[in-house]
Amino acid sequence: MSRVTLAQWQMLAAVVDHGGFSRAADAIHKSPSTLNHAVHKLEEQLGVSVLEPVGRQVRLTEAGEMLLRRARQLLENADSLEDVASRLAEGLEAEIALAIDQIFPPDALARALDAFSAAFPHVRVQLHETVLHGGVEMLQDGQADLLISGLGAQGFLGEPLVSVRFIAVAHPEHPLHGLGRALDLRDLEQHRQLVVRDSAQRQSLDSGWLKAEQRWTVSHLDTSIGMLERNLGFAWVPETRIRDALTSGRLKPLPLAAGGVREIPIQLIHRDQDRAGPATRAMAQQLRDNVALCAASSFDKSEW
Numbered sequence: 001m002s003r004v005t006l007a008q009w010q011m012l013a014a015v016v017d018h019g020g021f022s023r024a025a026d027a028i029h030k031s032p033s034t035l036n037h038a039v040h041k042l043e044e045q046l047g048v049s050v051l052e053p054v055g056r057q058v059r060l061t062e063a064g065e066m067l068l069r070r071a072r073q074l075l076e077n078a079d080s081l082e083d084v085a086s087r088l089a090e091g092l093e094a095e096i097a098l099a100i101d102q103i104f105p106p107d108a109l110a111r112a113l114d115a116f117s118a119a120f121p122h123v124r125v126q127l128h129e130t131v132l133h134g135g136v137e138m139l140q141d142g143q144a145d146l147l148i149s150g151l152g153a154q155g156f157l158g159e160p161l162v163s164v165r166f167i168a169v170a171h172p173e174h175p176l177h178g179l180g181r182a183l184d185l186r187d188l189e190q191h192r193q194l195v196v197r198d199s200a201q202r203q204s205l206d207s208g209w210l211k212a213e214q215r216w217t218v219s220h221l222d223t224s225i226g227m228l229e230r231n232l233g234f235a236w237v238p239e240t241r242i243r244d245a246l247t248s249g250r251l252k253p254l255p256l257a258a259g260g261v262r263e264i265p266i267q268l269i270h271r272d273q274d275r276a277g278p279a280t281r282a283m284a285q286q287l288r289d290n291v292a293l294c295a296a297s298s299f300d301k302s303e304w
Contacts, residue, residue, distance in 0.1 A: 134199025158267030
């Protein structure tokens with residue numbers, strides 16, 4: 001068994017954070033003598049001095065800094081463990097928040113939401129349709145329980161979910177199609193490109209080829225597709241979003257010699273998988289299952 005308790009580490013942290021025994025005692029509702037005894041007992045048990053006086057206050061010794069730094073990790077883990085237990089005791093979540101990048105296949109998303117609703121009819125769903133760093137920012141701010149994104153999120157682990165195929169397209173009557181030959185990027189520079197704005201508030205990102213002399217930036221992928229069908233520009237668009245338009249001839253792939261098609265790997269990322277409630281875990285599974293179902297029933301998975 002550990003010689004030092006979590007309570008002793010908590011009291012040491014309080015003394016350091018509040019600059020002394022008296023202030024710490026007021027903050028955590030303990031007597032100064034209790035804190036003093038706990039810290040001296042800790043030093044005695046470890047055989048190391050962790051505090052030293054500086055005037056009327058105290059500060060960590062060099063050894064104390066290293067020990068408390070590691071102890072804070074223990075305290076955070078203990079808080080996390082208690083939070084997990086509390087969530088389990090509370091049972092089902094009342095609401096879950098999803099941050100889904102707009103490039104995620106809409107059929108898979110719709111089927112996942114429908115199946116989830118049938119199984120959890122009383123759980124509210126907040127769906128945020130994001131672009132690029134927007135979803136990552138929501139995850140990092142604690143505003144999303146699940147993130148589906150083509151970008152990784154620092155400090156979080158993701159799992160591969162699907163690969164989305166982007167195609168450079170324009171209206172069949174667009175001047176680029178009128179050239180009647182294979183195109184290169186210099187051809188594109190003379191025409192208007194349609195791009196979708198990063199939805200992040202703090203750290204927006206320009207992504208893809210952005211060298212056209214004219215560029216219109218919109219907030220939603222559907223807006224870009226509508227403009228493409230009105231012959232207002234060209235763009236790289238997820239194939240799953242324009243399958244009907246391609247089949248009907250409303251849009252046509254640009255005959256680029258290279259770069260006309262690119263693959264974006266999509267990840268599923270939990271805010272905290274250990275703390276996820278039953279509804280959040282079920283939603284994650286529905287997203288996995290329906291990506292696979294859509295791939296198997298509609299077209300070969302290599303086309304995603």
